[in-house]
Amino acid sequence: MKLYSAKQIYKADQISIKKEEIGSNELMERAALQLFNWMHLRMQGAPVKIHLFCGIGNNGGDGIALARHLVDHGYNVEVYVVNYSEKRSKDFLINLDRLKDRKVWPHFMNSDDELPQIGGEDIIVDGIFGIGLNRTPDEWVVKIIQHLNNSKAFILSIDIPSGLFTDQGPDNFQAIIKSNYVLSFQTPKLVFFLPETGTFIEQWEVLDIGLDPEYLRVTETDYELIGKNEVLTMYKPREKYGHKGTYGHSLIIGGSYGKIGSVCLSSRAALHAGSGLVTSFVPKIGYSILQTSLPEVMVLTDTDENELTDIKFNLEPSVIGVGVGIGTSEVTIKALSSFLKSNKLPLVIDADALNILSKNKALLKDLSEDSILTPHPKELERLIGNWKDDFEKLAKVKEFSKKYKCIVVIKGAHTIIVHGEKGYVNTTGNPGMATAGSGDVLTGIITGLRAQGYPALDAAIFGVYLHGRSGDIAVESTGFQSLTASHLIANLAGAFIDLFKMPEPPEVEKENQQN
Numbered sequence: 001m002k003l004y005s006a007k008q009i010y011k012a013d014q015i016s017i018k019k020e021e022i023g024s025n026e027l028m029e030r031a032a033l034q035l036f037n038w039m040h041l042r043m044q045g046a047p048v049k050i051h052l053f054c055g056i057g058n059n060g061g062d063g064i065a066l067a068r069h070l071v072d073h074g075y076n077v078e079v080y081v082v083n084y085s086e087k088r089s090k091d092f093l094i095n096l097d098r099l100k101d102r103k104v105w106p107h108f109m110n111s112d113d114e115l116p117q118i119g120g121e122d123i124i125v126d127g128i129f130g131i132g133l134n135r136t137p138d139e140w141v142v143k144i145i146q147h148l149n150n151s152k153a154f155i156l157s158i159d160i161p162s163g164l165f166t167d168q169g170p171d172n173f174q175a176i177i178k179s180n181y182v183l184s185f186q187t188p189k190l191v192f193f194l195p196e197t198g199t200f201i202e203q204w205e206v207l208d209i210g211l212d213p214e215y216l217r218v219t220e221t222d223y224e225l226i227g228k229n230e231v232l233t234m235y236k237p238r239e240k241y242g243h244k245g246t247y248g249h250s251l252i253i254g255g256s257y258g259k260i261g262s263v264c265l266s267s268r269a270a271l272h273a274g275s276g277l278v279t280s281f282v283p284k285i286g287y288s289i290l291q292t293s294l295p296e297v298m299v300l301t302d303t304d305e306n307e308l309t310d311i312k313f314n315l316e317p318s319v320i321g322v323g324v325g326i327g328t329s330e331v332t333i334k335a336l337s338s339f340l341k342s343n344k345l346p347l348v349i350d351a352d353a354l355n356i357l358s359k360n361k362a363l364l365k366d367l368s369e370d371s372i373l374t375p376h377p378k379e380l381e382r383l384i385g386n387w388k389d390d391f392e393k394l395a396k397v398k399e400f401s402k403k404y405k406c407i408v409v410i411k412g413a414h415t416i417i418v419h420g421e422k423g424y425v426n427t428t429g430n431p432g433m434a435t436a437g438s439g440d441v442l443t444g445i446i447t448g449l450r451a452q453g454y455p456a457l458d459a460a461i462f463g464v465y466l467h468g469r470s471g472d473i474a475v476e477s478t479g480f481q482s483l484t485a486s487h488l489i490a491n492l493a494g495a496f497i498d499l500f501k502m503p504e505p506p507e508v509e510k511e512n513q514q515n
């Protein structure tokens, strides 16, 4: 699913109005009806108090139009206009008049002097600012926003939590509504998925207001949301006459004294991801451990007992996953440096290999083309330096990706895969995956996919999706706390099978089928 910028949404808006020969207020009416239907379906006329806080732009206009529908259906409504500017939008004014026709008089708020009382069981509809926010709100508006956040009421935001910029980082975190639910028009916004701003959204849903499908289809976006539909097109079926050679050979290079487990996890994950053959290259200390715990995996060893000192092997793998558990000792840095200098094979680079690259930036130019780097936030910071907000981070990663012709997997709650100017935002995974070794499993999965001939970008995107999906399947039986990295491997099979599961029909349809 594409993630459109505010500029693109406004463009879609204009094109739709022109093509359909409708007024902009008709589009607002569509939006308001969608909002109303969503609420009405869930509330079924319940006499709960609904406080609608509306700005003076089109987001506020949506709120005012929604208020009219709620009033028409007998809901218990209180409307407030947060009067932060004299420049009221045309469609806001049209809808304000329509509301007044129903003898509903909003409270106009020009300061934070009189903040309304809001009960814990009430509902707040947040229509103060939408995607038109272009500067930090005034202090008195921030106070109102704080007042709403401090209430115990359920907050439903129209389009985007008020105070959140669509395409830039926030400068005042106090000025943002903390939404329980966001009903976002046509497209979710990138900020819903970034670590700094994603915390302002508990749940979101897209309402289709029928913006011009042609424009939406042909318009390229900087970011895409990755779900099942997106990865299904990448999936490579197994061939009837395929043999283990068809599905590639993964070489996992890693480990040091006390950290052989990471290599076990990566190697096992590569196998479960479908790699035809898997070999692990470890210090001697890892030999018996791997041979006993993973009979399917072949093992090569360094000349040193405890750490990697000389990475040499007599085989031609399809891809190499390097870095898990290697440490950053001088000898290992040397071994990795000379390996990278001579290597031409595709790479997946993780953990301490990334830390070594960070300390020895000259090595970055030795990476084979389309190498996949999988840093967690701390490793990323070492690699690209710190950032002022998530947008600066993304811009820096894009530059890095272009400069070194590599793919960067920014791991986190919504992992983002960056390739040049484009970012792919993953939707699977859960906080249970914040556990030791979880990243080692991801390295193995991506390596295993790359071995099977998936292009680098597909391997990174599909690998991240599968990793998260197996976490989501695992958590159903482990709970968040007890999920371990090994569960992620055990449930990878389920993640593959789930790709081809038909979606469950809604309950209503199931009942109809039975009758």
Ligand SMILES: NC(=O)C1=CN([C@@H]2O[C@H](COP(=O)(O)OP(=O)(O)OC[C@H]3O[C@@H](n4cnc5c(N)ncnc54)[C@H](OP(=O)(O)O)[C@@H]3O)[C@@H](O)[C@H]2O)[C@@H](O)CC1
Binding pocket: 009, 010, 012, 013, 027, 028, 031, 055, 056, 057, 058, 059, 060, 061, 062, 084, 085, 087, 089, 128, 129, 130, 131, 132, 133, 134, 135, 136, 137, 138, 158, 159, 160, 185, 209, 211
């Ligand atoms: N596009 C679509 O498909 C559809 C969109 N729809 C809805 O429209 C919403 C966008 O509406 P919008 O453009 O009127 O902007 P909105 O967010 O209401 O802000 C209002 C104005 O406030 C101003 N302003 C900005 N920051 C400020 C600040 N800190 N303090 C004070 N003032 C500030 C700024 O004007 P300025 O003062 O800069 O001239 C801005 O224009 C969108 O989110 C959705 O809900 C639907 O109706 C149907 C179809």
Ligand SMILES: Nc1ncnc2c1ncn2[C@@H]1O[C@H](COP(=O)(O)OP(=O)(O)O)[C@@H](O)[C@H]1O
Binding pocket: 375, 376, 411, 412, 413, 414, 415, 428, 429, 430, 431, 432, 433, 434, 435, 436, 437, 438, 439, 440, 441, 442, 467
């Ligand atoms: N809250 C979360 N939601 C979803 N995925 C998460 C969350 N926390 C961590 N993960 C995933 O778990 C993995 C953790 O990787 P990493 O920090 O390298 O772990 P380790 O070094 O222990 O192997 C990443 O793939 C990350 O995206």
Ligand SMILES: [K+]
Binding pocket: 059, 126, 127, 128, 129, 130, 157, 158, 159, 160, 161, 162
């Ligand atoms: K809003």
